[in-house]
Amino acid sequence: MLNGPTLSDRVHRARVIRLAKAAVKGDDSPVVSSFNVEALALEHVDSDDTIAESLRDVFLDGADALELGDTPDPAGVSDPIKLPDSISRTEVVNRLREFGGALEAAIDNSDDEERVRTELARIFPDYIDVEASGKEALANALITGDSAKVASVVGAGSSGLKSTAAYGDG
Amino acid sequence: MARRAKRTPWYHDFRKRLRFEAGVRKEFAEIRDRKIGKGWRAEIVYDLTVDVPEYMERRKVTIRLSNFADPTLKSVTVDGSTESPHRRGKTDLCLWRWDAPPERQWTSAEGLLALIQYVRIHLFREAYWRETGGYDGGVWAGDEAPHGDAKDEAA
Numbered sequence: 001m002l003n004g005p006t007l008s009d010r011v012h013r014a015r016v017i018r019l020a021k022a023a024v025k026g027d028d029s030p031v032v033s034s035f036n037v038e039a040l041a042l043e044h045v046d047s048d049d050t051i052a053e054s055l056r057d058v059f060l061d062g063a064d065a066l067e068l069g070d071t072p073d074p075a076g077v078s079d080p081i082k083l084p085d086s087i088s089r090t091e092v093v094n095r096l097r098e099f100g101g102a103l104e105a106a107i108d109n110s111d112d113e114e115r116v117r118t119e120l121a122r123i124f125p126d127y128i129d130v131e132a133s134g135k136e137a138l139a140n141a142l143i144t145g146d147s148a149k150v151a152s153v154v155g156a157g158s159s160g161l162k163s164t165a166a167y168g169d170g
Numbered sequence: 171m172a173r174r175a176k177r178t179p180w181y182h183d184f185r186k187r188l189r190f191e192a193g194v195r196k197e198f199a200e201i202r203d204r205k206i207g208k209g210w211r212a213e214i215v216y217d218l219t220v221d222v223p224e225y226m227e228r229r230k231v232t233i234r235l236s237n238f239a240d241p242t243l244k245s246v247t248v249d250g251s252t253e254s255p256h257r258r259g260k261t262d263l264c265l266w267r268w269d270a271p272p273e274r275q276w277t278s279a280e281g282l283l284a285l286i287q288y289v290r291i292h293l294f295r296e297a298y299w300r301e302t303g304g305y306d307g308g309v310w311a312g313d314e315a316p317h318g319d320a321k322d323e324a325a
Contacts, residue, residue: 139309139311142311153224157193157286158287161284162274164313165270166295
């Protein structure tokens with residue numbers, strides 16, 4: 001079912017499917033099966049789009065479709081693809097929209113690396129450690145005396161703090 | 171003949187207290203203050219919960235101040251992990267040396283909000299130090315005052 005129309009179309013779609021499966025399987029209880037991801041990709045991926053846009057569409061358009069009912073069997077020979085027994089349709093739709101919403105935010109803020117990392121970490125927490133980068137950035141700012149960076153992270157009342165030296169029992 | 175201005179403990183001086191607490195309740199709406207004792211000998215205590223920057227941790231913080239003409243810091247205690255190279259006992263933060271010059275420690279003119287932010291930064295440094303190895307090579311993201319001076323130990 002994943003053949004054609006061209007090699008580049010198939011490669012594009014295969015990449016989107018791999019990413020979508022990685023996102024879905026990142027949850028303790030995946031909200032859709034791998035087969036469902038493939039069927040949604042077949043329906044909603046446009047190879048003229050970027051990978052990110054296609055992945056967003058799989059999630060957002062897939063959520064809209066699943067809200068109306070189960071995904072039809074792409075080959076048209078079997079029953080529609082069922083959702084996992086333990087998960088409600090509402091949970092499925094909401095989770096896919098979370099994935100899609102995060103991707104949309106990442107695409108809309110593509111010139112803001114930190115924002116993009118934050119949004120992608122919502123989808124791929126096993127692969128993108130946004131917290132670690134934030135921690136290291138703040139630690140570096142404190143060590144080098146970058147008061148503007150410190151203030152941007154720590155918040156109101158932290159601009160102009162003095163450079164102190166901690167003391168204690170050690 | 172000019173009259174001497176009446177000196178009042180800062181907590182009873184409404185204007186001084188307003189200046190000192192400026193901006194705090196906007197950032198930490200649940201902060202509570204209480205007075206233990208009376209007059210100049212009273213201890214002013216602020217209780218609040220803060221988040222540790224960049225960490226998904228919340229800490230209960232208690233700030234104790236003397237009620238002199240201006241607020242003087244007595245101690246800052248926190249709950250949560252006690253593993254730190256800069257504590258007195260288990261819960262008292264050692265934010266700076268007791269005799270650090272004014273430019274190297276908080277002063278009351280900076281206000282309560284700045285003091286809370288010094289505390290949050292100290293909590294971040296502790297968490298980062300623990301995460302990067304703790305006593306086994308952990309990184310303290312900032313300056314540390316030298317230890318061991320007899321005068322310091324006596325203090």
